[in-house]
Amino acid sequence: MTDSSEENSNGKLAQLDAYYRQVNEIILQRQDWVSGLLPASTAVNIHGNYTDAWVRDNVYSILSAWGLALAYRRLGEAEGKTYLLEQSVVKLMRGLLTAMMRQAFKVERFKHTQDPLDALHAKYDTKTGNVVVGDSEWGHLQLDATSLFLLMLAQMTASGLRIIFTIDEVNFVQNLVHYISRTYRTPDYGIWERGNKINHGIAELNASSIGMAKAALEAMSGFNLFGKNGGQTAVIHVISDDIARTRIALESLLPRESLSKEVDSAVLSVIGYPAFAVDQDSLRNRTEQLIIDKLQGRYGCKRFLLDGHQTEIEDSHRLHYDPHELKQFMDIECEWPLFFTYLLLNRLFANHQEGAKDYREKIDRLMVEQIGQ
Structure with a gap:
């Protein structure tokens, strides 16, 4: 190795070491040492635990x-x-797998009933992996979450991590594939856990769920969960018609998220990173541009229009709003910096350096320092 290349390598390692301190202090130190799970946040406030x-x-x-x-x-x-x-990743993914396997009977039931009360739970106790709310006390049917788990399980395994250990676990993952295979026709509560826009607990078809399911089904089709040296018994089977129907349903919904939400930033996760589920460049570009035009602001993007969540005038004691009440949230919807990261990543993957630089600067302006980070 020449002096210049060695210097370059050392400089990159120093940068990665700085990232390592951030990842360790902000995320990994909060990982439960028994279950391997992470709390969504340390916050307990009027909006919830x-x-x-x-x-x-x-x-x-x-x-x-x-x-x-x-x-x-x-x-x-x-x-x-x-x-x-790598082992922190394995521990977390296996923690989620274990929590879900405890509900294997629900997965089996859901395949036949499609009843939201038979859905896998969307959240678990961080220390034990046990259920924390009842079947009817939360909008658990969030097919995008299960699909995201399966998509990343395939990608992490392909990168060399050993996450699945036994044939029983392979069989359960195969059942999860069946669980999400009807997403194209299964109304769910979606990424915002609320169903339709007025939050009356009415499930609907969501493009963000359908797109994530499409990506997961494609990744899992013919995939060996034991890695490159695994036998035939660890290969996952996906019905090709399910992928085709999911693609058709996604393309027919976009650029909308659902019937009640004409535009939604959640769709960023399926037109680009991590799902990359849309094959048509024109549809992908049209959907992203609609989100930018309708939802982007100074601090980030709104989730969707007339979204009252965490606004100044939201009544934290109420869960539902009537349609005529939604107008009070016009132009005061919260803007979430999170969506700038999606837009940044999508430009990096498309090799649009100027666009990536612009969103990086937008994010940098919003940075808040806490405890040296």
């Missing part, structure tokens, strides 16, 4: 540790950080 382990939040959170491990591996890091990060 967020210390439970949401499936979706756990998978998204651990992606930073997995991505950092891949970067360290590429540089040949030799201090053990790669191994620690």
